[in-house]
Amino acid sequence: MGPNPGHRPPVMADVAKVAGVSHQTVSRVLNDHPNVRAETRIRVLQAIDQLGYRRNLTARALVTKHSRTLGVVSFDTTLYGPASTVYGIEQAAREAGYFVSIVSLRTIDRTGVHEAIGYLSEQGVDGIVVVAPQRSAAQALEDLPTGMPAVAVEGGHAGDVSVVCVDQVEGARLATRHLLDLGHETVWHISGPADWLEAEGRVEGWREVLTAAGRPVPEVLTGDWSPRSGYEAGKRLAAMVEAGTNVTAIFVANDQMALGALRAFTEEGVKVPGRISVVGFDDIPESEFFSPPLTTIRQDFGAVGRRCIEVLLRQIDAGDAADSYERERHVVPPRFVARASTKPITGPIAGPIAGPVNGLGV
Amino acid sequence: MGPNPGHRPPVMADVAKVAGVSHQTVSRVLNDHPNVRAETRIRVLQAIDQLGYRRNLTARALVTKHSRTLGVVSFDTTLYGPASTVYGIEQAAREAGYFVSIVSLRTIDRTGVHEAIGYLSEQGVDGIVVVAPQRSAAQALEDLPTGMPAVAVEGGHAGDVSVVCVDQVEGARLATRHLLDLGHETVWHISGPADWLEAEGRVEGWREVLTAAGRPVPEVLTGDWSPRSGYEAGKRLAAMVEAGTNVTAIFVANDQMALGALRAFTEEGVKVPGRISVVGFDDIPESEFFSPPLTTIRQDFGAVGRRCIEVLLRQIDAGDAADSYERERHVVPPRFVARASTKPITGPIAGPIAGPVNGLGV
DNA sequence: CCTCCGCGTGTTAGCGATAACAACCCCCTC
DNA sequence: GAGGGGGTTGTTATCGCTAACACGCGGAGG
Numbered sequence: 001m002g003p004n005p006g007h008r009p010p011v012m013a014d015v016a017k018v019a020g021v022s023h024q025t026v027s028r029v030l031n032d033h034p035n036v037r038a039e040t041r042i043r044v045l046q047a048i049d050q051l052g053y054r055r056n057l058t059a060r061a062l063v064t065k066h067s068r069t070l071g072v073v074s075f076d077t078t079l080y081g082p083a084s085t086v087y088g089i090e091q092a093a094r095e096a097g098y099f100v101s102i103v104s105l106r107t108i109d110r111t112g113v114h115e116a117i118g119y120l121s122e123q124g125v126d127g128i129v130v131v132a133p134q135r136s137a138a139q140a141l142e143d144l145p146t147g148m149p150a151v152a153v154e155g156g157h158a159g160d161v162s163v164v165c166v167d168q169v170e171g172a173r174l175a176t177r178h179l180l181d182l183g184h185e186t187v188w189h190i191s192g193p194a195d196w197l198e199a200e201g202r203v204e205g206w207r208e209v210l211t212a213a214g215r216p217v218p219e220v221l222t223g224d225w226s227p228r229s230g231y232e233a234g235k236r237l238a239a240m241v242e243a244g245t246n247v248t249a250i251f252v253a254n255d256q257m258a259l260g261a262l263r264a265f266t267e268e269g270v271k272v273p274g275r276i277s278v279v280g281f282d283d284i285p286e287s288e289f290f291s292p293p294l295t296t297i298r299q300d301f302g303a304v305g306r307r308c309i310e311v312l313l314r315q316i317d318a319g320d321a322a323d324s325y326e327r328e329r330h331v332v333p334p335r336f337v338a339r340a341s342t343k344p345i346t347g348p349i350a351g352p353i354a355g356p357v358n359g360l361g362v
Numbered sequence: 363m364g365p366n367p368g369h370r371p372p373v374m375a376d377v378a379k380v381a382g383v384s385h386q387t388v389s390r391v392l393n394d395h396p397n398v399r400a401e402t403r404i405r406v407l408q409a410i411d412q413l414g415y416r417r418n419l420t421a422r423a424l425v426t427k428h429s430r431t432l433g434v435v436s437f438d439t440t441l442y443g444p445a446s447t448v449y450g451i452e453q454a455a456r457e458a459g460y461f462v463s464i465v466s467l468r469t470i471d472r473t474g475v476h477e478a479i480g481y482l483s484e485q486g487v488d489g490i491v492v493v494a495p496q497r498s499a500a501q502a503l504e505d506l507p508t509g510m511p512a513v514a515v516e517g518g519h520a521g522d523v524s525v526v527c528v529d530q531v532e533g534a535r536l537a538t539r540h541l542l543d544l545g546h547e548t549v550w551h552i553s554g555p556a557d558w559l560e561a562e563g564r565v566e567g568w569r570e571v572l573t574a575a576g577r578p579v580p581e582v583l584t585g586d587w588s589p590r591s592g593y594e595a596g597k598r599l600a601a602m603v604e605a606g607t608n609v610t611a612i613f614v615a616n617d618q619m620a621l622g623a624l625r626a627f628t629e630e631g632v633k634v635p636g637r638i639s640v641v642g643f644d645d646i647p648e649s650e651f652f653s654p655p656l657t658t659i660r661q662d663f664g665a666v667g668r669r670c671i672e673v674l675l676r677q678i679d680a681g682d683a684a685d686s687y688e689r690e691r692h693v694v695p696p697r698f699v700a701r702a703s704t705k706p707i708t709g710p711i712a713g714p715i716a717g718p719v720n721g722l723g724v
Numbered sequence: 725c726c727t728c729c730g731c732g733t734g735t736t737a738g739c740g741a742t743a744a745c746a747a748c749c750c751c752c753t754c
Numbered sequence: 755g756a757g758g759g760g761g762t763t764g765t766t767a768t769c770g771c772t773a774a775c776a777c778g779c780g781g782a783g784g
Contacts, residue, residue, distance in 0.1 A: 059770035421740035
C-alpha cells in the first residue's frame, strides 16, 4: 500500500529485494510460470502488494515484441455505425486481454488511412482493424506493412486482408422485396454517397430485386447519410407525388436520411405509410420512435466488432507459429425489422400482391 | 523501399550502418537535434527511406518515460454524447502528437473505473481522461495513481482532478425559462437516471427557475436516457393531459427521450406544440428533423473534448518541470436552439406572458 | 554409490531506443 | 602559437523487463 518514498514507482528489482528473491523470480510469478514454489510465490505477491508494484508493460513489450495493443482506424466515430462497431471491437479486445489504440479520421482517403496505419505500426500494435467503408480507404489496405495482421470492416475486395462485413446487398434485397410484396409497383431509392461500399451494396441489392421482378428501376437519389440530405431528397419525392408521379414506396439507405425524408413528407402532407411507404437501414435506437416508427434493416454492429477481433487474434496467434494465414471473408446477416412506416398498397395502382405480407400497419 | 531481406524490421543500427554513421546520429536526425550537418542528415534520411525504417516507439518510451499515449476511460461510447466527446479528445490528442488508448465500460461503477485506470497506467499512458458522468464513477478518481495527470469530464467535485464540463444547470435554466417566457404556468421534467451528474444538474437548473418564479414544481419523471423511457414517461403525461391535468410544457433531459415522448404524444393525439410544448437537451443531429423539429439545448461535445486535452497536456508539461499543478474547472456554455416544438400558450390557462418570446411556431 | 534428470532459483545478456559524456575538428582570440 | 569554445560525431550506460543458460539440490535408476 505505502508508496515508495523515493518518489519513483517501484520496479521489479524493488519487489525482488523485499521478497528476498531475484527479479527473475518475480517475473516468473507475474507470468504464471509453473516452477515456482508456492511459498515463494506468496512472498512475492505480498511484496508486490506492499509496494503497490505494477509491471511496466512498455519494457515487457520491448523484449517480447508484443504490445498486446490493437490499432483501430475508423472514420468519424460520431456516426452510429462506426461507433457501435468500435465499441464491439473494444469490448472483445479487452476481454481477450488487449488494449485498443484508436485513430479516428475526419476525412477518409488513401493518404489518411495510410498515415494512420503507419502511425499505429510505429507504436508497435500487434494488429490493426480498419473500419474503412469507402472504396478509397479500402485501397490503402494494400500498403500495409508486411507481416502486420489486419482485418477490414466493409473492405470490399481490396487488399490482401481478411474482411468482416454485413451483407449489404442482402439487406437491400430484404427491404426492396418487402415493399414489392406489399404490392408496390416499384421502389425508389435514396442512396448513400458514391464512394461508400455500403451505399453501393445497397443500390445493387435494390436494383437486383427490381430487375428480377421486371419492375422499372427509377433514378437513384443520392444523399450523404445526414438527415438533411434525406430531407432534401424527400422534398423532391414529395414534389413528384404532388405532380402525380407514381411514387408509392422508397427504400432509404440509412435511418437518419429516412428521418429527414419522413420530415419532408410530413411538411408536404404526404402521408406515411398511407400515401408512401418507407424502409430505412441500420435500425438506430431512435428508429422505433420515429413518426411513424420506421420499418428498417438491422445491422448487428456489435457482432461485426466481435468477429473482427476473433479473426484478428487468430491471425496474430498463427503469425507466431506459422507465418502464413488464410485471408478470410466473414459476412454478418442483416435482419428485417417490421414497423409502421410501410403498408400494403390499396389504391388503384396496379401490381400483384405476392408473397406473405409481414403483419404491420398503423 | 525494399524491405530488409533478413525478415526482421530494420532498427536504428541498420540505418546507421547504411548511412555510415553511428546510431546516435540517426537518433539525432529523428529528433531534430540542431547539431547535425545538413549533408549527414540527408544521408541518414535516405538510408531510412531505403530501408523503410520506422522508429520503435516502445523502446523510446522505455528510456524517456513518456509513451505519448493518453488513456481515455469512457462509459458506453455508443451514446452520442460520450462518442462525440471521445471523438473531440482523439482529434485534439492526435494533433498534439499523442495516441489515444481507450477503455469503454459497459457498466460504470467505482471498481470498473478503478480497474480501467490501473490497466491504463500499467500500459504507461502519460495522462488519463475519464468521461465519468456518474457520481459513483467520479469517486473512483480519488484513487488515481499519484502523479498521474488526469482530467474528468463532468466529474462533479470529486477527487483532486481538473474537470471539464458543460454547464448543465445553466442549460436547464435556459430551457425552463424559455418555456415560462412562453407563458406556461409551470414546466414538467423528464430527467435522466439518478446517479448521473448531468441528470442532477438539469433537475437543479429546472427546479431553480421554477422556484425563483414562484411556480409549482411538479413531480419529476425519471427515465434512463433511452427513447423508450421517454416514450413511457410521455404516455404517463399524455394520460394526465387527457385526465384534464394542467400539463402544457415539459423539459426533457435529452433529445432521445424527447423523441420517445413526442412519439407517445402523437399516439395519444396530444398535439405538439399545440397542446404541449417540449424542450430537449443535447441537440443530436436528428433533432432538427423530429416531428416537430425539437427545440433543445446544444452541448458542444467537441469543445469539451478539445478542452480536456488542453488541460491535460498542460498538466503533463508542468509535471515535467514543477511537480505541482493547479486543479482547474472549465465550463463550456450550452446554447439554446429554437425550433418548432415549443409555442406560446394561447388557451385559457393563466400565467403572465413575460419576457421576450423567441420567435418560432409551426 | 554414482549418474542423470528435473525442479527451483539466480545470473547474464539482450530488446531498441535516448542521455550523458568524451573526442575530435575547426576557428577565433589573445 | 597556445588556449578555449562551439559544432559534429562516436562511445557507453541505462530504461525495466524476459529469455537463455547456469547452478545446486534431491530423488530415481543402474
